Amino acid sequence: MSDVIVIGGGLAGCATAYYLAADGVDVTLLERTDLNTLASGSNAGSLHAQIPHDPFVTNGEAWAEVFSPTIGLLARSIEMWRGLPALLGVDLEIGLKGGLLVAPNEAQMRDIERKAAFERAQGLRIDILDRPALRALAPYLSDHIVGGAFCPDEGKANPFAVAPAFAAAAERLGATILRHTPVQAIVRTGDGFEVSTPRGVLKAKRVVDAAGADAARIAAMAGIELADVQGFPIQASATEQVGPLVPHLVYYTGEKLTLKQNGVGTLLIGGGWPARLGRHGNPVANPDSLARNLAVAVSVVPALAKVKIVRTWAAIVNGTSDWKPILGEIPAVPGFFVNFFPWMGFTAGPISARIVASLVQGRQPPLDVDLSPFLPKG
Ligand SMILES: Cc1cc2nc3c(=O)[nH]c(=O)nc-3n(C[C@H](O)[C@H](O)[C@H](O)COP(=O)(O)OP(=O)(O)OC[C@H]3O[C@@H](n4cnc5c(N)ncnc54)[C@H](O)[C@@H]3O)c2cc1C
Incomplete structure (x- = not known):
């Protein structure tokens, strides 16, 4: 019997297994296919700290009030990201040159300012920039942009690198990682859980559900309803490698956009x-979304018109409506236990895992964070 079985070999599961192993806990991770093959290895690599603009505008200030503590968590997670290369001994290609949310008109600048009030209340630094200040910081932006907000702590990292680095470090610390081991059933017993897999039944005192978009399906095996936990197919694109063009993580209030350039020059x-x-239920890129996404990107950064797209891919993101x-x-x-961080689970991977690994051991995490907004109800 293990102390803990972690289900899911994305960033949430690999990082949870790492922090448990680092604390001396006997942990086994079960992954259905191979590590980092779903959202954690298919995402766009943005490290977000601010409130996402779309849901802020759609859901309004009452939603932002309730959501706000989550951005404190994201900011703390980015602090942890800074220390991960040294902790894990791997270059994760982290760049933290800041995020820029830019607007095409004054009405949307007012939305940015209203959002910034919630962000500042959580201790996030947000600088509101008028047109000249924005031009000085980001001369690559289109002339139609009237201003924006700069959040200096945001940035990017390499999604191919981090979950495998956590997994390798966990194995060095004694964790067992079983790839190609799908969980088929979970039975509660007097002293823990029996987890059925094609390799046989594994027993553990505690279980961590880190199955991303499949978290509700895993929870249901133990008779738990995770209402509203879903998977949504979304897509992203990568360009050919070009010289330095966009140092920041860029967002746009006009339409959906994240844009950044990685270390080898790919946008x-x-x-x-x-x-x-x-x-077969597999995510497939949508050409209409591609066309619109690229049109928005070129309208914000006109120099992109000359840069070729080399790859567009689709993947399932784990989400909830709130x-x-x-x-x-x-x-x-x-x-x-559940380790589920919707929509921005790449950014939040380190802190979510640190929190859940501590709670599994019946301890408070070594972080000054009020956990009450995030604890499961019912
Ligand atoms: C295209 C795209 C772009 C994104 N961009 C960003 C971004 O820029 N920044 C950001 O912060 N976030 C981003 N995200 C979101 C982020 O990638 C996810 O929130 C995060 O990776 C979720 O991690 P996870 O480990 O919980 O889930 P996953 O990475 O999906 O891992 C879950 C794992 O559980 C396994 N599993 C499922 N069922 C079973 C079973 N029965 N038995 C065993 N194993 C099982 C799966 O095989 C999978 O490996 C993006 C997502 C997508 C799809």
């Missing part, structure tokens, strides 16, 4: 544009 263009589901994370033990099923 990554996304923002959550919808993909389609293919015949955007709030679920981190901790299910009250009705003691010993069953």
